[in-house]
Structures are given as structure tokens and as C-alpha cells.
Amino acid sequence: MPSKEPPRRRVPGPARPARPRPASAAGRPAPRPAAKRPAPRPPARQPRTIRLGSPRPRLRLVSLGLTLVMIAFVVRLLQVQAVDASAYAAKADKYRFQEYTLSAERGEITDRSGIALAASVDAYDITADPKLFTPEESKVPDAPEQAAALLAPLLGKEPAELAKKLRTPKSRYTLLARKQTPQVWNQIKDLKRVYGQKAQRSAGGNGVNLLGGVLSEPSTKRVYPNGELAAGILGYVNAEGKGAGGVESMLDPELAGRDGTIRFTQSGGRQVPTAGSQGTPAVPGSDIELTIDRDIQWAAQRAITDQVRKSKADRGYVIVQDTRSGEVLAMANAPGFDPNDLSAANAASMGNAALQDAYEPGSTSKVMSMAAVLEEGKAAPGTHVTVPNRLHRGDRLFKDDVDHKTWYLTLNGVLAKSSNIGTILATGRLGATQPEANRVLYSYLRKFGIGSPTGLDYPGETAGILAKPEDWSTSQQYTIPFGQGLSINAMQAASVYSTIANKGVRVEPSIVRGTKGPDGRFVPAPAPKESRVVSEKTADTLAKMLESVVDDREGTGTKAAIPGYRVAGKTGTANRVDPELGRYKGYTASFAGFAPADNPQITVYCAIQNPTKGSYFGGQICGPIYKKVMEFALKTLHIAPTGSDPARLPVDFVPTP
Numbered sequence: 001m002p003s004k005e006p007p008r009r010r011v012p013g014p015a016r017p018a019r020p021r022p023a024s025a026a027g028r029p030a031p032r033p034a035a036k037r038p039a040p041r042p043p044a045r046q047p048r049t050i051r052l053g054s055p056r057p058r059l060r061l062v063s064l065g066l067t068l069v070m071i072a073f074v075v076r077l078l079q080v081q082a083v084d085a086s087a088y089a090a091k092a093d094k095y096r097f098q099e100y101t102l103s104a105e106r107g108e109i110t111d112r113s114g115i116a117l118a119a120s121v122d123a124y125d126i127t128a129d130p131k132l133f134t135p136e137e138s139k140v141p142d143a144p145e146q147a148a149a150l151l152a153p154l155l156g157k158e159p160a161e162l163a164k165k166l167r168t169p170k171s172r173y174t175l176l177a178r179k180q181t182p183q184v185w186n187q188i189k190d191l192k193r194v195y196g197q198k199a200q201r202s203a204g205g206n207g208v209n210l211l212g213g214v215l216s217e218p219s220t221k222r223v224y225p226n227g228e229l230a231a232g233i234l235g236y237v238n239a240e241g242k243g244a245g246g247v248e249s250m251l252d253p254e255l256a257g258r259d260g261t262i263r264f265t266q267s268g269g270r271q272v273p274t275a276g277s278q279g280t281p282a283v284p285g286s287d288i289e290l291t292i293d294r295d296i297q298w299a300a301q302r303a304i305t306d307q308v309r310k311s312k313a314d315r316g317y318v319i320v321q322d323t324r325s326g327e328v329l330a331m332a333n334a335p336g337f338d339p340n341d342l343s344a345a346n347a348a349s350m351g352n353a354a355l356q357d358a359y360e361p362g363s364t365s366k367v368m369s370m371a372a373v374l375e376e377g378k379a380a381p382g383t384h385v386t387v388p389n390r391l392h393r394g395d396r397l398f399k400d401d402v403d404h405k406t407w408y409l410t411l412n413g414v415l416a417k418s419s420n421i422g423t424i425l426a427t428g429r430l431g432a433t434q435p436e437a438n439r440v441l442y443s444y445l446r447k448f449g450i451g452s453p454t455g456l457d458y459p460g461e462t463a464g465i466l467a468k469p470e471d472w473s474t475s476q477q478y479t480i481p482f483g484q485g486l487s488i489n490a491m492q493a494a495s496v497y498s499t500i501a502n503k504g505v506r507v508e509p510s511i512v513r514g515t516k517g518p519d520g521r522f523v524p525a526p527a528p529k530e531s532r533v534v535s536e537k538t539a540d541t542l543a544k545m546l547e548s549v550v551d552d553r554e555g556t557g558t559k560a561a562i563p564g565y566r567v568a569g570k571t572g573t574a575n576r577v578d579p580e581l582g583r584y585k586g587y588t589a590s591f592a593g594f595a596p597a598d599n600p601q602i603t604v605y606c607a608i609q610n611p612t613k614g615s616y617f618g619g620q621i622c623g624p625i626y627k628k629v630m631e632f633a634l635k636t637l638h639i640a641p642t643g644s645d646p647a648r649l650p651v652d653f654v655p656t657p
Helices: 056-083 085-096 143-155 159-166 182-201 246-250 252-256 294-311 362-375 411-416 420-430 434-447 476-482 490-501 536-551 623-636
Strands: 097-102 116-128 174-180 214-223 243-245 260-267 277-280 287-290 315-322 328-334 384-387 391-393 396-398 407-410 505-507 512-516 522-524 530-532 568-578 583-595 602-609
Touching: 056 085, 116 143, 116 182, 143 159, 143 174, 143 182, 159 174, 174 214, 182 214, 243 246, 243 252, 246 252, 294 315, 294 328, 294 602, 294 623, 315 490, 315 623, 328 623, 362 411, 362 420, 362 434, 362 476, 362 490, 362 536, 362 568, 362 583, 384 411, 384 420, 391 420, 396 420, 407 411, 411 420, 411 536, 420 434, 420 476, 434 476, 490 505, 490 536, 490 583, 490 602, 536 568, 536 583, 568 623, 583 623, 602 623
Parallel strands: none
Antiparallel strands: 097 260, 116 174, 116 214, 260 277, 287 512, 315 328, 315 602, 384 407, 391 396, 505 530, 512 522, 568 583, 583 602
């Protein structure tokens, strides 16, 4: 049954004014038009139903994606925490922990009295962070150039060199200068403070300090308080602080000590105080006490320097040695160098020529020939030796330094007048044949240490040159007895005379007296090796014969005489092999001896290479040096004057008709 719609209620609206009806022609109102019916409304549309797709495929896709992401995380987690755990832990430690090397303090080198000859003082390596000098960080386009101009006068560097380092790309560290004094670093800090204050006043307090990227690292610097004194012995250290010459190099492991380390936790480049630190402390190097006496070293160095300058020579050296202990009291070279300023040093002067030069000794070597003759019993000091003006041997004609008529000399006179011909004749008695005599002489030269290292173990030391007797040329077998045809160094020459002074016993020379470790305990150096070369009788006889060289008016070494003391010595003037030309050119002048002759305690040896002004004879230019240095050493060591007269052995004889 169809439902009935409820009746619609009409709501009365406002009254509308009545429209006047148009009148008809008859005057009657026109009939009202019929009312229009509203058009029928279209039937209401039914709402459209939308069918949604199934959500399951999308959920599966999202689940698969999430699963893959989780698998990737799990795999990565396993890799980090299980597979590569140690590697990542190491990387973490690298950035979490900071490790620094603690440099060990280098030991001192002192003389025999404990006076410092080489020491280490506080210093700073000046560094910089180049990133802080970029235009982005510094806000200044030419910050490296401006900073370099400020630092160059303080560091002694060229501005362009510093600017180049400050512009190092992709770097947070550059080394500007090593081993600067605290005064230099204080000046740099003052400049940094000034520019820091300037930066605070400008740009509303947000300015940039032009030198803010300049930093420092604590270090040490090697200094030599006495400048050139004993520089040839001491050597020097290189830019890395390692020994590079002399004792500094020879004993570098003992002097250097052992570096330590410190490891601490850092954050943002700063140490975390609460995290603590760990590491190993640095072990300081040992102090080295040398046998050198600073005062005697000074006297020797001044004397040889003055004479080398006067003679316009290539170089010269003086050695002072304790005859009994073998300890070297002085070893001076001229010209020298200042190890505090290696930039001004001449490379040819930076070694120790007294140990590194090999040269022909000349007549100072004759004492070994005489020792062989005396020890073998082939002659005595008074044995007569007739010395002609010329002597023909082998393929050569030999002569003495001066032309002379036939000399009638004793063996003592041959040594006093330094006769080459007389020495050849004397050593010829060592064997029935010349080859046999050569072998005997060679054996004594070896006993005296010729052709072997001295025992100092000094870097760069030469052992000299001494060929085996079967290899001696025709001329060498006659020149070697008077000191030509073999080569030695100055220390070997001094050791020969110390051996004679020490009653015929050779004591290896020594330059290190002992070491003092970080615990302060002094450890003496091992005792040097000793060996007997000739008998005590032969040594005493040689000492008396050497007195004639200085005391007798016929001797060649009268300028070495010292009032109040008996002096034994020998002059030498040898042809010199020029190392550049490879042939003889110039001379080697020398003098060797000991005092007091009756109770020997000090040996002094002097040699000057290639004197070109004035005399070139050893007795003339080295004799006075010997006297100056020996006098100073005798007084410094409080050695009393001699109380007896010289032996004054005969020099010549009157031939029988």
C-alpha cells in the first residue's frame, strides 16, 4: 500500500502588492492567465558505489622492503661488531686516543773536569695549521704572505719559503722552523697576542688573528758553549737531533737515550682530563766524560790556528797525550768550525783531520827505524856511520835536506841531524839482504801501530797505508826507513812517541774517560789494550838520543827547547802528496816529542800541511808550536821542572886517517 505523504504546510509570506490587471477593450478587466505548472523533477540518482582493491599486495611489498632494509642493517651490524670489529675498534681508538712521542734528553759531553763541551737546552719547533691561513678561514686573501713577512725576521727564513709552507694544500700541519730558542717563541707569542687583541677590537669582536694558526712543539737544541773549541772531536748533530759527526756520532746510542710515549683520550683535539693517560717515560741519554782537558785543548787550538794562518797552510793539527795512560788531553784542528752554526761551516773543515788525514810522516818516522836497529842489536848510539853527500840505491840517487861534505856521524848524530842517507845505511844492517831487512823493519812498524786503526773507533778514521814488504817497490825499501812511501794519521804519529816515552809499551789511545747514566752512577771506560814494542832499555836509549835533536847545537829541533825541562823530540819535513793532483806538491812539516825526557809524562805532536809562506821545515814552524803547547800542559798539570842535565850523547866522530 503506497505511503501517503504528509500534507505540506504553507508558511505565509509577506503580502505582495496587487498588480493592476490590464483593461479590455470593453473596459472589463482582462482574464487572468492560467498558472504554469512546474516541470517535473528528475528522479534522484542513486549514490555510485566505489570498489576498493585488495590491500594485501601493497602490504606484502612494504613488508618486503622493510625486510630488506632490516637485513641490510643486520648484515652491516654483523660486519661492524663481528667480522671487522677489531679494525673498526682500531679506527675508533685512532681518533679517540692521541699518542705523542716524549723525546729523551740528550746526554752532555764534558771534559775530564766535568765542564760541559756539548749540552742540550729547551727549544721549540715552530709549526702551523695551513687551513687557518686560507681565505675562507682567515678572511684575508693574502694571509700566508702577511704572516710570512712577520715570521721571517724571527725565524731567519725567506718570506717566500714560509708563505709556500703556509699555503700547503689539504694539510693541517706544516713545519716552519726547527730548534728555535724560547726567546724566539716568546716573540712569536707576543705577536700573536697583539694581533689577537687587534682582532677583538675589529669586526665587532669577531675578527681573525692573522697568526692564530702558528703553533709550537716542545723540543731540545744542541749547543756547544765553547764554540769552535774541540769541534773536530765533538762533531755535531743533524736537524733530526741525531749524531752526525765525531763523538756525537760515535756514541749516539748512549747520548740519545730512549724516547717515551704518552697516550690520552681526546675530544675535539683536547685532552679529556678525567680519562687519565698512559705511556712510557723517556729515558735520558748518558753523559760522556772525555779525556780532553779544556784548557790544554784551548792552548793547542790557538797555537795551531795562529801558525796555519801565518804559514798560509791548508791545515794543521796538534795532539797532546798522556804518555802513561794513553789518554788524549787535546786534539786540535785548524781551520775548524762552529757546530752551533753549521750553515757558515766549510765542509772540508767539519771532520777531524788529525784522525782522517793520511799523509807521509817524513823524518819523525825515523825514530821507529832507530828503535828497530837498537832492539835488534845491530848498532848503538855511538856506532859510527859515514854519511856521503849522495847514496845510490836501487834506481835512485838519495841525498839529505842540505848538500854537505861527507859527514862522520854517530847513530845518535844521524837522528840528531835527521840524515836520510844515514838512516838508510843504519836500517840496511837489519838483515843479511835487503828483503830480509825490509821484513824486520816492517814488523816493527806494525808493532808501533802503523797500518792499523788507533783503537779510538772514531768515525772516518784512517788506518794509514803500509804495504807488505814483498810489495815494496825498489825505491820504497829505501824511502820507508826515513818516512816516505808510507802514510799515517796524526794520532798514530803521537802514539809512536808515547810508546817510547812509556818505556817501550804501547797503550792504545783513548778519548772517552767514562759515562754517567741517568741514575748518576759513573762507569769508567774499559782499560785500553797494552803491548810491548821494544825493551825498556831501548826506549831509554831512544829518549836520550831524541834529546840531542833539541839540546845539541847540531840538532834540528832547537826551537822546541823549554827552559828548566829536558825535552826529547824529532823534526819532520816530508814531501806531500797532493790529493787532487795525485803527485808530490808541497810539504808536510811536523814535530813530535815528549817531556820531561828523564821522566816522560806528556807527548805533543804537531803537523802542518802545505805551508806556502815562510819556512816549511818542521823544526822552524812546528818546533815553536810544540814549545808553546808543551809549556802550557806542563804548567797546567803541575809537572815539576827536571832536576838533572841532558845526557848529551856524541853526535859525530873524528875519522881515523
